[in-house]
Amino acid sequence: MKRMLSGIKPTGQLTLGNYIGAIKQFIEYQDEYEMLVFIADLHALTLPIDAKELRKNTKDLISVYLACGLNPEKVTLFKQSDVHEHAELGYIMACNSYMGELSRMTQYKDKTARISDHGSIPTGIFIYPTLMAADILLYDADYIPVGLDQKQHVELTRDLAIRFNNHYSETFIVPEPITPKTGAKISSLSNPEKKMSKSESEKGTLYLLEDLAITRKKIMSAVTDCDNEIKYDMEHKPGISNLLTILSSLTGKSIDELVQEYQGAGYGTFKKAVADVVCNELAELQRKVKEIQESNIIENILEEGAKKASYLARKKLSKVYRKIGLQ
Ligand code: TYM
Numbered sequence: 001m002k003r004m005l006s007g008i009k010p011t012g013q014l015t016l017g018n019y020i021g022a023i024k025q026f027i028e029y030q031d032e033y034e035m036l037v038f039i040a041d042l043h044a045l046t047l048p049i050d051a052k053e054l055r056k057n058t059k060d061l062i063s064v065y066l067a068c069g070l071n072p073e074k075v076t077l078f079k080q081s082d083v084h085e086h087a088e089l090g091y092i093m094a095c096n097s098y099m100g101e102l103s104r105m106t107q108y109k110d111k112t113a114r115i116s117d118h119g120s121i122p123t124g125i126f127i128y129p130t131l132m133a134a135d136i137l138l139y140d141a142d143y144i145p146v147g148l149d150q151k152q153h154v155e156l157t158r159d160l161a162i163r164f165n166n167h168y169s170e171t172f173i174v175p176e177p178i179t180p181k182t183g184a185k186i187s188s189l190s191n192p193e194k195k196m197s198k199s200e201s202e203k204g205t206l207y208l209l210e211d212l213a214i215t216r217k218k219i220m221s222a223v224t225d226c227d228n229e230i231k232y233d234m235e236h237k238p239g240i241s242n243l244l245t246i247l248s249s250l251t252g253k254s255i256d257e258l259v260q261e262y263q264g265a266g267y268g269t270f271k272k273a274v275a276d277v278v279c280n281e282l283a284e285l286q287r288k289v290k291e292i293q294e295s296n297i298i299e300n301i302l303e304e305g306a307k308k309a310s311y312l313a314r315k316k317l318s319k320v321y322r323k324i325g326l327q
Contacts, residue, residue, distance in 0.1 A: 004033035004178075005141035007040040007080065010057035011049060012198030014064055016206040016278070020183035020249045021147025027069045029145060036076045036139055036309060037065060042086060042131060046124035047111075060289070062298050064208060067288035078305030080135065085313035089134035092320060093160055094127050096167075101159070105129055106152055133157040137164075138313045140173040148184040149195060151177045168323040183249040189222040192238035209286060212279045219243075219275040230262045230270050240267070243274050250277050 006026060008018055026037050039061050044054055058079065065077060080086050102108065108128070112121045132153050136144055137160070144154045154177035161172040186196045188204030196205050206215055224239035232255050234241045248255050262270050292298065321327035 001034045002142040003036070003140060004029055004143045004145060005036040005038075005136060005139050005175075006145050007038040007043075007135060008061060009040040009043040010054060010061045011044045011047065012057070013207040013209060014061065015186075015196055015198055016208065016246065017147065017186040017196040019068070019208055020186050020246065021180060022145065023064070023068050023070075024183070024249065025145035025178065025180055026065075026075075029143075030071060030075050033143065035074065036078070036141070037070060038077070038135070038305075038309070039079045040132075040135065041079055041081045042090075043080070043128060046122060046128050059293065059298065060209060062302060063289045063292045064285070066292050066297075066301070067285050072301045072305070076305050076308045077301055078309045079302055082302065082306035083138075083309045083313050085138055085310070085317040086131065086134055089138050089313075089317055089320065090127075090131035092324070093130040093133045093137070096160055096164055097130050097133075097156075101156060102126055102129060105156065107149060129153045129156050130160070133160045136175050137161055137172045138316050139309070140312075140316065141175050142173060143178050144175050145178045145180075147186075148179055151179060171320060171323055180249070182255070183245055186246060187238060187242040189218055189239075189242070192223060192242045206278065208282060209289065212282060212286075215282060216275045216279055219278060220271050222271060224267055228267055230259060230265060230267075232259060240270075243271065247274050247277060250281055 006022060008014070008022060026035065029035065039058055041054065041058055044057070062077065062079075066072070070077060103126070108125060111125055115121055132150075133156065136154070136157050144157075146154060154175060158174050158176075161174045165171055165174075188194045188196045188201065189206070190201050190204030194204075198205070203218060203221075206218060222239055222243060224243075225237050227237075229237075230240060230244070231237060232241045232244050244255050244258055247253070247258055251258075253261075262273070265273075318327065
């Protein structure tokens with residue numbers, strides 16, 4: 001059985017972008033692949049984060065994974081920091097990468113552009129992709145389901161794996177990124193040219209665990225053009241196209257079908273339909289999250305997951321140590 005792996009970092013609150021771009025794929029593939037899904041908590045340290053907030057985000061993330069339907073009987077669910085091999089292989093990957101290739105990463109450029117006016121750039125942001133490569137290569141993962149913004153990091157992982165294999169002989173599986181056909185890049189509702197993200201504007205971002213009255217309000221005031229025609233055209237109608245994408249991902253209907261269905265309906269009616277679907281889905285999710293957080297299953301699941309992941313990671317790191325002469 002081919003192996004699949006992915007993770008989300010517990011910074012800020014989870015967004016609808018995380019759900020559509022990543023989590024829905026995990027659920028879809030969990031029966032087809034041997035799957036590992038983790039909480040990328042070491043990655044959350046690349047920008048300053050309060051310890052209490054990190055703990056809360058971690059609990060929310062594992063609860064959301066479970067509430068969305070990831071089955072811990074099938075999927076290895078774990079916390080990155082519980083498996084120390086990630087940091088160790090991360091260091092080795094950093095030693096096998098070049099400053100040039102890391103500084104070309106789009107996310108690094110975007111994040112540092114935002115910081116550089118008023119402060120220093122944390123080294124963690126720079127070497128972030130080498131840790132991500134370690135996350136993937138430790139487990140011989142064949143496929144990596146991610147949203148579009150993370151594809152470049154998986155491509156770098158491929159380069160690092162190939163470089164290592166060429167230098168030290170065949171050691172790592174070269175992974176392939178998988179992005180969803182619809183919803184690989186959900187845009188901000190207030191600025192549809194930009195990605196919806198945890199760090200983008202509050203108004204433009206739908207959070208999975210927020211008050212649904214606020215969710216509805218954000219959708220109803222989503223930025224659109226003014227010709228009142230429901231049509232998919234990312235270039236000229238990014239706002240409406242984004243809402244069509246969200247609706248298509250959540251209902252399973254194709255964009256063409258939705259365009260037909262809402263022909264002549266007007267933006268108000270269309271937005272209300274999007275708000276109904278999003279709010280129904282999130283209401284159910286929030287109900288399950290609450291149930292999970294009130295139970296005491298989380299610790300056990302993470303403990304079991306860490307055991308399974310550690311077993312695989314230990315074997316791989318030991319092989320790497322032998323190849324490079326540390327063992
Ligand atoms: P993170 O935490 O920023 O995002 C988690 C996942 O959500 C996807 N995503 C989106 N997809 C569509 N539209 C959006 N607006 C949107 N926003 C976020 C991301 O593409 C991602 O798939 N570096 C990773 C975490 C990570 C990882 C890994 C992933 C660490 N190690 C190994 C895969 C394999 C990150 O920061 O994702």
